[in-house]
Amino acid sequence: MNSAVSFFYFLSFLTILSAVMVVVSRNPIHSVLYLILTFFTLSGHYILLNAQFLAAVNIIVYAGAIMVLFLFVIMFLNMKQDQEEAKTNLTKIAATIVGGTVFVILFGAYRKTAIEPFNPQTYDSQIGMIESLGHMLFRDYLLPFELASILLLVAMVGAVLLGKREIGERHF
Amino acid sequence: MDLVEFLVKTVTIVAVFGLTLLIAMYSTWAERKVAGFIQDRSGPNRAGWGGLLQPLADAGKMFFKEDFIPALANKWLFIAGPSLAMLTALLASAVIPFGSTFRIAGHEVALQGVESNIGILYVFGVVALGVYGIMVGGWASNNKFSLLGAIRAASQNISYEVAMGLSLIAILMMSSSLSLGEIVAQQHGMNWNIFYQPLGFIIFITCSFAECNRVPFDLPECETELVGGYHTEYGSMKLGFYLFAEYINMFISSAIISVLYFGGYNYPGMDFVYAQLVKSFGPDTGHNIATLIGTAVFFGKALFFVFFYMWVRWTIPRFRYDQLMNLGWKKLIPLAIFNIIITGAAVLFLKPVITAWLN
Structure with missing residues (x-):
């Protein structure tokens, strides 16, 4: 396995880990910080694809501007220590069903799309x-x-x- | 990339890192000396000759103080705040061209950490990230004054980033390249951008004052309103990191200003000096010595702007917060857009006429 491929796997692991942590963390501030980490790892993927402009713009626009505003709002909402509002079982079940359906739709769409195989001769x-x-x-x-x-x-x-x-x- | 190139790059990066830290360290000393000169007193003069050992004494004091974390603070984020501030401050120096090229054993290596075709966007992205260190630290302190200071800092940085980006666009329209090395190389022969972009330069330097949270825009740490701003709860080396990051930012932004507007390592008469050096030392050694002189000139320009920051700090009083926001949104942004239009018109219509007239 060459270094680019192993770096890709490491980056993908980091991306998925931080994306999962966004959902799982209890503190909203931690969620936002993990989301910023996710944007960074995505920029790493763009650099691996040799799309440097996209990587830089992703950092400037998402990590630099939009997430700062997110952090702003959450910091003002969350002045007190995190009071976890109790979620009823109904909301939990509904959330699971909706999330599962979205996953199935995305996976089906992925299976249906025909992605052209990589061709080293014509690739620029x-x-x-x-x-x-x-x-x-x-x-x-x-x-x-x-x-x-x-x-x-x-x-x-x-x-x-x-x-x-x-x-x-x-x-x- | 082969071994020689790799070694020169490594040495460059480590040297730049060390020099940045050293300059930031002695900026703290210079700041107090300049303050002393402007206020007609002597400044630090007890530790070492002329107080030259003062930064070491300060660092020693910072390190040996109790490393205190408030009871209700978010412990991890409280530590992450100053670390992030330091990290983002040091990141930006990677793409700055400190000199032209070195010739070693038949290799021509640029005196620059990374030559990237998005150099200026990289710097802009890193500057945009500088907010996080302050915001995370201010929020994690669990103190209303810290939080208010952090929010002020963040909104100030976001507002002035817009005008800064717009003033950069005018430069990019002229150079038609995003690479910092390319922008400097185009300013060879006194074609410094300051002569073409005086308005853009004024907007850029105002915005960089605001981005570094320096006087007259140091609202985030305004003592009379906010106790100590975002670092109210900080002590020992964590406070030291915040203050140090500010000085690093100052040096980096001075370096960027000299790259973008003052020709970087170019100086008047450099072709003559180059020819003389090559004639007396041979093509390789002469070239390297010429590069070193260019690097020295570059550092001279950057240090002059560091001095300019200090000069302004002890001359101009602090703005009020609404004045700051009005200046950013209602004056600098329209001015920057006006500058873009003027530059675009000049590049399209005036440049062909002048080029035709000169030939």
Whole structure:
């Protein structure tokens, strides 16, 4: 087994372990920190696939910005020591059924999809680099890219409008 | 990668690591000396000549103090906080080009930990992670003032990261490369980005003050409002790590500023010096000596910005929190977007005209 493959297995083990810990940990702060670890290991997978741009953006956007906001909210909610609210048996059973169904659907979809086998002759190892990504986005997928940016702009304007103070509202 | 290259890289990384720590250590001494000079007093002058052994004395004191963890604190996260702060502070130096190349036994090795084609994004990602050390430590202390300090630090860092990223985009549009080595190489021959991007530089340096939690943006540890901020409950070396991480961040951001805007290891007349050195020492030794001079110039630039941080700290009073947020969101971000538009227009329309006129 060469070093890349053994590193892949180690990384996968770490990913699955931290993902499981997100669900299992009782303290929400620990859950968030394990989720951040999961993002890091996923970035490791991207680097193994030679997709460095995706790895860096994954860290910046998810680990650097979104998870900080998660941590924010949870820290404010959780000022006291964790009071575990009692979960009824009904919720537990419902959660198990829903989770199991999602797993079965995903597994079925995975079985059905035909993933092309890896072909070393036609495979371009530079495909994940930022240059080829930029060419792809701005040449072949320009319209979807612009539509997505308009969507984000609309969401941003909406957020600003929601956060705006109305006339006559109390000034803090 | 063969053995020679590997050895040079290893030596570079270890030397950079050691130098970062050493510079951070003596920044604490320099900070007090600069403060003493600005406030017309002598500063530390008891330990060693001119107080030069003061950092060692401080470190000794920090190490031998009682390692105290509050009873209601979350023990693991309380320890993880300062460790994360140190870790993220030290990570960023991996992609900084400290000099041009070394020629050893027919190999040409760049004086840089990792040459990566996403260098600047890596730095940006590591900077974005710097929040966690503060937030985790502040929350784990189980103290309202610590938590408020941590929240302030995090919201400040997130807000200023936006403007920082936008000011970087203008640089990237000009260099059309994300690799720091490439950006420095393009500034050869006094083509320093500061001449093309003065507005971007001002935005960037303001944001880096805010990212390092330095005065005038040191709201997270504002004593008059928050006792001691996120490290209220910390003592001994754990507090030392937090303070040390701040100085490392200062040095790293100074290095980044000199790479992005002040030409890194380039200096005026370097081609002449290079030719003279090659003529008198031969191609290999001459090249290596020229590289070393470039590295010294690079450190000189970086240390000047470290001094600039200290100068500002003892000159400008602290902002109020709403002023800080207004500056970040309502002034710096529109300015940065304006800068991007101007840069884009100049690259598209002005550059061809000037190039045609010069030829």
